[in-house]
Amino acid sequence: MRVTHRMITTQVMTNLNSITARLLRVQDMLSSGKTLRRPSDDPVKLNHVLLLRTSIRKLEQYTQNAEDGASWLNLTDTSLNQATTLLQKIRTLAIQGANGTLTPEDRMMLATEVEKYLEELIGVGNTSYAGRYIFAGTETLTVPFALQDGRIVYRGNGDTVRREIEEGAIVELSVPGDEVFFRGFEAWSNEGIDVAAYQGERFRINGVEVPVSDHNGDGSVTFEDLVYFVNTHSALKDSVYAFTDGKRLFLRSRTEDAFTLEEVSGSVLEEWGLLGSSGEIPATNSRGASGILKVVRDLAEHLRGNEVARISGEDLARIDEALDLLLKVRAEVGARTLRMENAVSRFGEFTLNFKKLLSLDEDIDVAEVVVQLQEHQSVYQMALAAAARLLQPTLLDFLR
């Protein structure tokens, strides 16, 4: 093959260019610390890197969710602990009050003391976390418990605040106040009702007409629509609130007092089990007021009324029941707290592992890259030296 000088110079230039290009790439890696600068550097790795980064950011969010949830639950537990302590003190007073040797005046004094504790209990029920009342269901901006003319009012609702702590894993965070502290008069429907079939029918709660139709605009008629209607109706929401577990409709009074139910068209309420044939709310589907606050308020009333038999009988039994309930709820809260804390530490480990993997994928191995740099540099120098020797001599050098 004929080899000309131009071929030699082009070849030398090409080789030098490819070596400097490699040097540039190594230089870029060293100064940025990353092996991946563009998707085309390694598309498979890039996919992996983006996936890991997203997973890490998701985990960071879930960690925050779980941490926040844990502190919410801790506060719940502290509050319930306070409630337990108060209730135990009240129980001591109740035992004293049941003592037959006490005079009515002594009981009046005990009653005053119980009422003071009742107010403290209400204060516990109104505990707030970062401006949100934790025992108000999802009505977190409303002070849930109050005493109005000596009667207890609950202004929250029956929903729970929930939180996603892992993809698809939703944990109930709050304990609605009406589960522990106070639930007013309550009536509920039977299960297995095809609500849509009653579309267009109407009934009355406390004299306010409630039509069965798609109130929340989701295109279907369910109990959710009635819940929405009741809870947002200006004439109803101060006296009654509704709740559904998906199968049944619960109507709850905000106070001990019952609400009134009337049919307007057809016999919706009767067919749902909310109204008996005599126009009364059937006992099988209703319950009077309950909860710690109710128990304590009754105790105070009985102390004032000097009803020793009721104090030693039903009141003490109900206080014990309430204590049991508190214990049960606290155990549940404890279990959820544990779940949150486990999640936090597990996510911490995951995040660490993912970051390690990410670093393996996208960070340079400094030692390796520096060695590469040295290699390229020496190859570059050799190429320059070779070029210098190759390009110099021509026949001209010898024709003198």
Place this chain on the structure above:
Amino acid sequence: MRTIFLGLEIARKALQTHQAAMNVTAHNIANANTVGYTRQVPHLVQETVPLSGLFVPPHLKNVGLGVDVDAIQRMRDRFIDLQIRQESRTGAYWNAIDKGLEQIEVIFGEPNEESGLSQIFDRFWNTWQELAKNPESQASRVLVAETGNLLAQALNHTYRQLEVQRWELNEKVAIKVQEVNNYIQQIYDLNQQIVRVAPAGGNINDYKDQLDVLVDNLSKVLQVQVKENDNGTYTIVLQGRILASDRERSFLALDVDASGMNRVTLENGPVVDFTYQNGELKAILDLRDTIVPKYQEALDTLARDLQKAVNAVHRRGFTLEEPPEHGGDFFVGSGAKDLAVNPEILANPMKIAASLSGAPGDGENALAIAQLRGKPIISGSNPDDYYRGVISRLGVEREEAQRIAKNQDLLVQQLENRRESVSGVSLDEEMTNLIRYQYAYQAASILVRTIDEMLDTVVNRIK
């Protein structure tokens, strides 16, 4: 009877021939670094008495008549030219595609942790999680609205950058057409010169070198048929139309289609069909009409399906107003280019429907939106997967373009080495030839002197 003057005549021819050969060598050396220059070699032939036809005097029988330069040859391998044009055209195509894809990569800005869309997406979903946690909080609401806005703007910006790239490519089409027209004009001019010079016995080698350079350059931009005519001119044909010959020329022209994009047409003729084309112009058109729009389309799908899914969930929820109202649209717009957060929500973040029941502490609907990130809402994939798919496809596509472009460059380089091996000027070789011709010239001079002496003997010494 042989005449003594015959020797003198042979010596004269030798002197002239070697002088001419030295001139060719000088020309070669002078052009050793000229682009496109083809090494020229003097074709020396021995002169003999014609064997047939004329009466040959007996004293000329079996005698050589010296040397002459029959022709000056261009050392050129047509087949290598053909290969180089074909391979460098493919190389030019992939290099242009690679450059275009590089620009798209820069526009998407992945995997840079600060600039890529993926991190804005992550932030968007996380703010919904935060809102689900604190549905009553004004701050969380502002954050959702602003991050949503940021995401929308990032999509707008990326889309518009791609649109800008398309218009730049569109400008390039015009520039390339101009370039092709320049080549056509120059080829036509050179053809004309060749036609004028060749019949007069002129040397057309240097014109042909220039022609070859022009055809090489033209071939990188556009695939044309090249025909070498007997008189040394080239005829360039595209889609049956003669673009340049020794008699006529016809340029490419531009017109504008309905969307304002340049179309390449033959002068006063139909639109050029680029289906089976290759080369730089085809690459620019492919980028403008297929590749860039493909990524715009992907962004559009992402924006539209995201908008649809988020809005559908958002409308189910309730706002934090008194009384709570049904959520409206969270996103408005018709695609990636004008996606935006509903201005009403930006003005009043209480209009974000985080609640499913209307209660202020209920973040179920915000959570439902946050959970959309794991749902197959964007043409069958979840948003993360979909976007990652787009970026991976971009990476693979460019990696492929880079690989082919690099291979083609190597191939072309090898072919050019082969061409250089045939056509390039080797200074060593030229020096050797120079010495060869110099000695032959010296020897011929001695021959003249010797015959001179012989004539001197004959004319002056014989008395």
